[in-house]
Amino acid sequence: MNKAEVKKLSFYYSSVQALKDISLPIEEKKVTAVIGPSGCGKSTLLRCFNRMHDLYPGNRYDGEILLHPDSINLVGAHIDPIEIRMRIGMVFQKPNPFPKSIYENVVYGLKVRGIKKKRLIDEKCEKSLRDAALWEEVKDRLHKPAFNLSGGQQQRLCIARALATEPEILLFDEPTSALDPIATARVEELIEELKEKVTIVIVTHNMQQAARISDSTAFLYMGELIEFGKTKQLFTNPREKKTEDYITGRFG
Amino acid sequence: MTEHTDKHYELQLRNLKETILKMGGLIEEMITCSVKVLTERNSRLHEELTIKEKEVNSLEMEIDEKCLEMLALRQPAASDLRFICIGLKISKDLERIGDLAVNISQQAMELNKEPQLKPYIDLPLMATKSQKMVKEALDSFVHRDAQRAKSICEMDDEVDDLNEKIFDELVSFMQKSSDAVSRGTRLIACSKHLERVADHATNIAEQVIFMVQGQDIRHGR
Numbered sequence: 001m002n003k004a005e006v007k008k009l010s011f012y013y014s015s016v017q018a019l020k021d022i023s024l025p026i027e028e029k030k031v032t033a034v035i036g037p038s039g040c041g042k043s044t045l046l047r048c049f050n051r052m053h054d055l056y057p058g059n060r061y062d063g064e065i066l067l068h069p070d071s072i073n074l075v076g077a078h079i080d081p082i083e084i085r086m087r088i089g090m091v092f093q094k095p096n097p098f099p100k101s102i103y104e105n106v107v108y109g110l111k112v113r114g115i116k117k118k119r120l121i122d123e124k125c126e127k128s129l130r131d132a133a134l135w136e137e138v139k140d141r142l143h144k145p146a147f148n149l150s151g152g153q154q155q156r157l158c159i160a161r162a163l164a165t166e167p168e169i170l171l172f173d174e175p176t177s178a179l180d181p182i183a184t185a186r187v188e189e190l191i192e193e194l195k196e197k198v199t200i201v202i203v204t205h206n207m208q209q210a211a212r213i214s215d216s217t218a219f220l221y222m223g224e225l226i227e228f229g230k231t232k233q234l235f236t237n238p239r240e241k242k243t244e245d246y247i248t249g250r251f252g
Numbered sequence: 253m254t255e256h257t258d259k260h261y262e263l264q265l266r267n268l269k270e271t272i273l274k275m276g277g278l279i280e281e282m283i284t285c286s287v288k289v290l291t292e293r294n295s296r297l298h299e300e301l302t303i304k305e306k307e308v309n310s311l312e313m314e315i316d317e318k319c320l321e322m323l324a325l326r327q328p329a330a331s332d333l334r335f336i337c338i339g340l341k342i343s344k345d346l347e348r349i350g351d352l353a354v355n356i357s358q359q360a361m362e363l364n365k366e367p368q369l370k371p372y373i374d375l376p377l378m379a380t381k382s383q384k385m386v387k388e389a390l391d392s393f394v395h396r397d398a399q400r401a402k403s404i405c406e407m408d409d410e411v412d413d414l415n416e417k418i419f420d421e422l423v424s425f426m427q428k429s430s431d432a433v434s435r436g437t438r439l440i441a442c443s444k445h446l447e448r449v450a451d452h453a454t455n456i457a458e459q460v461i462f463m464v465q466g467q468d469i470r471h472g473r
Binding site: 207208211235236237238243244245247248249250251 | 253254255256257258261327328329330331332333334466
């Protein structure tokens with residue numbers, strides 16, 4: 001079953017077309033990876049899902065991203081981006097905790113939504129930190145600054161923060177590129193566990209990472225979707241020559 | 253095919269292919285040698301065969317090492333992954349063919365100590381076909397030619413039929429005369445070894461189809 005569907009999506013940075021007529025399904029409670037060389041449009045595609053491009057004037061979307069079950073068009077002009085961001089969380093390349101305590105970071109989204117009951121907030125904080133596999137490491141120092149955590153812990157804190165508002169889709173933009181191999185492995189393991197609860201779309205430069213953790217993979221090149229398929233098929237026997245050339249390192 | 257951006261990797265892959273071909277070339281020579289020991293009753297060639305076998309064994313290990321190194325250090329994907337994986341399998345099949353060539357030669361050495369049981373007609377034919385299958389399998393590997401590889405799989409049936417024919421013929425020889433039993437049994441073994449050579453050539457051909465098309469056709473799939 002699909003949680004979302006990208007339909008004939010094009011995106012323009014003013015006059016520059018960055019995405020060209022892209023269509024692909026996002027399966028519910030699965031990991032979809034987006035791979036491709038620098039500048040191919042993979043982060044641009046990811047950012048369409050939670051309307052990050054709206055922050056800059058002149059940017060324009062064509063086509064649709066339908067979010068199910070209600071089939072609302074995420075890039076529809078009449079849809080409020082704030083509303084969308086409540087349903088779709090995002091984790092970025094570099095860990096970006098707020099200059100607040102660990103606790104305040106996790107519950108920030110809940111407070112913004114006007115949730116005031118301390119017991120409920122505390123419960124959600126613990127659950128999110130547990131889901132982000134961070135609880136055991138921070139339970140005794142919840143009110144210490146988030147900046148005291150290691151890079152890998154900060155990234156998991158950002159995941160916990162994104163999870164606290166119970167998003168339907170979680171977007172990851174190169175979530176481990178600033179982490180060491182051990183921290184990377186923990187985040188990858190976490191993504192594997194999280195997909196039981198949430199639909200995940202991940203952009204990564206690391207093809208082995210895409211191969212390890214995703215169920216489906218989309219390969220983008222110069223703003224076009226070249227191939228989309230099951231990860232196993234795409235990495236062992238891709239249909240398109242461009243995909244083959246890219247994943248075997250025969251590009252440029 | 254487009255070359256890899258990483259020239260060292262490109263070189264490693266080419267080197268692996270060349271090593272497989274070197275092993276294949278030796279195997280072809282070994283089959284020729286063993287068939288000559290049998291059909292031309294030339295026992296002196298057996299020694300040459302044992303020297304080649306040692307070389308083949310060390311090439312098998314060299315290929316395995318190269319494949320494992322690339323799997324561990326390069327994390328290959330798609331056609332590269334398939335190529336390296338079949339490299340591991342082809343080397344095993346080639347090594348087994350080498351062993352079978354030695355087995356044929358050993359049987360022939362014993363046969364050569366006695367008068368020839370009967371004129372060899374089907375056995376050299378079978379040897380030629382098996383040999384051709386090995387050569388074709390290796391050629392299809394070099395040229396990444398799945399079509400050619402498919403035709404090898406079909407040739408295997410002809411070799412199987414010849415094996416059956418030789419078996420029946422030799423059994424009737426042995427039924428007529430107990431003097432024929434020892435030589436007949438050895439000839440049946442030679443025929444069986446040649447049939448196995450053809451099976452290994454078929455395995456290689458199936459691997460080539462997998463390498464080129466990514467399609468596993470083994471066991472009727």
